[in-house]
Amino acid sequence: MNTILVVDDDVYIGDMLEEVLHKEGYGVLRAYSGSEALLLLSSGRPDLVLLDLMLPGLNGEEVLAAIQGIPVIVVSARAEAEDKVSLLLGGAADYVTKPFDMKELLARIAVQFRKTTVIEEKTRLHVDDIVLDMEAHSVTVNDRAVKVTRTEYAILRLLMRNPEQVIPKSVILEKISGDTPDCVESSLKVHISNLRKKLREAGGKDYIESVWGIGFKMKT
Amino acid sequence: MNTILVVDDDVYIGDMLEEVLHKEGYGVLRAYSGSEALLLLSSGRPDLVLLDLMLPGLNGEEVLAAIQGIPVIVVSARAEAEDKVSLLLGGAADYVTKPFDMKELLARIAVQFRKTTVIEEKTRLHVDDIVLDMEAHSVTVNDRAVKVTRTEYAILRLLMRNPEQVIPKSVILEKISGDTPDCVESSLKVHISNLRKKLREAGGKDYIESVWGIGFKMKT
């Protein structure tokens, strides 16, 4: 689920946005000031920021400058081209003037996610509730971080890359040990067992299926 | 050089756009109809399309649907939210209503290129409370100056440029030593250790995370 951080000191507008965004299936975080926004950026890990410019305390541009890596849509009552230009060039992904049409705002939000998910597809694998991020080298189950070792990660990636396919034990051993496909089968058993346990503890069920005499595959 | 395909049947506006875009350093292709646009898409390989909706012949939405892989900014006289929504959801990257402010259009074009060329030359990187200024060649944590050596700076910049990403040890070594990826791993350990210590002394916490067996990444 994508999470949006709504930064607006106007409670009325903020509430309205939160309600609509929730109905659209987004997670919503709220901040009423720039400094609060910066705190939530690291703790809440939003995927997009809706940033109102009229903020007490920190300047909107300062907040904008502090946000890295995720798109920011600036929402502002100021409709002057100068403002738009400086913020767009300053890093904003889009600029919407108040009063805005909610449908249009939702469409512009969708545009941002379309863009990021295109890039995302190469680096992230999704199977059931498991997400394996190859850039961050991380595994999450239901957005819960799972700490896996290097070998466990390698095995899980192999399985998740071919979710419908049974991966023979020999193939797994080859990929992880690289060379000696000897008596190391007992080792693989342990890795699978540990991996299962970690995933089960985070997701509450068993994600890996054993195919008797052959190997393993992801459960569908 | 980035090339922009301008699709507009209005010669006057098209000429104006071409002139301004040229001055901005873009290459410009011109099309006066939808079918012409489709031809130029494959032959001219533009990096972005400015698409006017009022086209003779092909419908603007059909042209939009035919364009894959490059951003399309729709330019239209129709300001109704419905039109915007359908086109944005239909694949447009942005929607600008006529009459438009040229500076704003240029800014919105720049946003698209910033998105597609992932690595943008920014002068300042922000991660958590750390600010790395490439112009001043300085590092501050909570506005407190941290004196880092050249290699430490190089490592930190590499990590901060990709905050969500694990940087393999080999990559770090390559970037800083340039050549010998040999037994220099002990050296990297020391640099990381020193960097951590300096950042910790200024910020009170650990900012660098080790990913066992792989490399390092910024904590988020």
Add this chain to the structure above:
DNA sequence: GATAAATCTTAACCATTTCTTAATCTTTCT
């Protein structure tokens, strides 16, 4: 150009994590 300071590299040490092995128990197939 010589000296001092800063920086980088290397190696050794210890703590921690991860891997492997083997023993034991459970499941599945014939």
Add this chain to the structure above:
DNA sequence: AGAAAGATTAAGAAATGGTTAAGATTTATC
């Protein structure tokens, strides 16, 4: 039921990471 394969557990082995200190190298300063 018996045999073969799978699952789990625990313990020792191996590998990796972190820290420190000393010598080598580079850079700065006079």
